[in-house]
Amino acid sequence: MRYTKKSCKLLNTTASVVPLHLILAFIFAIAVVMATDNCNAQNVSIKADPSHIQISAFYDGTSIKATGTIPAGTDIVVRITGEGEEIHLKKKGKVGGLLWMNTGAITFKNIPAVFMVYTTPEMAKMENLNEMLGYFSVKDKVEIEPVDEAKEFLFKEFTKLKEEEGVYIIDTKSVKYNGTSNGERQFEIDINVPPKMKPGEYSVEAYALSGSNIVGKADTELIISLIGFPAWISGLAFGHELLYGIMAVVVAVVAGLVTGMIFKDKGGAH
Template sequence: MRGIIAAVAHELRRIALPATLAMAAFSTGAAASANLIEAGAAQNQFYIEPSYDGTSIVLFGAVDRDRLKSEPFDVAVTLRGPVQPVIVWKKDRRAGLWVNSQRLIFDGVPNYFSVLSTRPLGEIAPVEERDRFELGIDVLSLPIRDEQKNPPSKLTRSEFEAALIRQKKAAGLFVEEARAIDFFGVSLFRTKTFLPAAAGPGLYVAHFYVLQGGKVVGDATARIRLRKIGIEARVSSAASEHPWLYGVIAVVLAAAVGGATSFLTGRRT
């Protein structure tokens, strides 16, 4: 792996990337290993403050082209956020009103999922290979909760999955971008994605894949954590540790604000 590290050092000097990026790249690939790709995140810790409205995640890496025998290859990167259950409702029209009639509970749905690649995913690998590594929103695993009564038919389930994906895409939480990876020289690459505020705190895992001839031939992983700090962290902690007290305080505050607003409005009139 010394050859690839030397190549990365040469490219970093040649294109004058920021010193912090260079140091991070070396720390990721400093130990000689058999990996075809070394990759990481420019920053592994992000913090949610009162003014937080999302952040950009910069991911980068280097590929050992010598081991690929100078044959064409592609790179794909997935970034997956905290998983949680999601309830999707289906509405029906009854007596002239739209009401919730059916629901499906999905387990282990990533709150955020993005796929960045050098080319459209369909041109990089067949669906069978992409399915193995969940390379694409269309092959993302969306398991349903086992204990649900009257499990839906395959057709009904696909309708709920499509609705879930539409909601996530509309909120900017499911993202797929082709030609979103830039190469600097022959080995070093970089990509960037935006993490909206709705993605929430937690652990995010980035998977990097090298693909050649329609197959994944190398991979690497990086972890990124998004934390709440200050008043945001205290409120969140209170809500999770003492939900009943948090609820009482929220109701009291809402009533106090409402009363104050009514009092001021009454005085003005």
């Protein structure tokens, strides 16, 4: 209640100071911007097929197809990002001017577990794409502990590490355009989902770019979940830790004894 009264009071005060035609012009400008934005948003669409991946015992990664539209005359950048996570790393440095070894521990907080960017070779050459939509677009949201002056360098090294793991990718070969109709350009991307992409929710975003300006955006969700045996093992390991540890030891001992018996029966060990 108090809030409403205050707001009304504020509006009345503002109205009495600023001329009415200026307020109307401002409202009109906002409406135009919103309409343009809305129009662009409607012109961009994206769909992931399948949008739900199930990990069973013999899963070795899979592939999905991302399809959609962007306004004619624009280019596509599709970005897949995972939830922010905390990663503990070791910094390497030279000790005594001779030996390379770990010289300190660092923690990255709120860093996406997965970061995949799909675009055309021409767009990838664009100077500020990395800051706009690439790895460096999330750099400011990432916290490094302890605070390090070389944040940018460490972040770059981290992306190299993740690229080696196959979960940070800048792909310029998979985007295909399937023609333009009714002012809409259709795109299609074959996306490889590596087995290292852990169960979770991923955001699949499509950006339409005209030159270096983002003119439209759409997004969808990709879900990866465990089923069957991996789901059972994971539930046991994270829900019944002690039981899981004892079971792991008992199975190992029994397997060792059984193998020992089999070899004895075959006249091996003795």
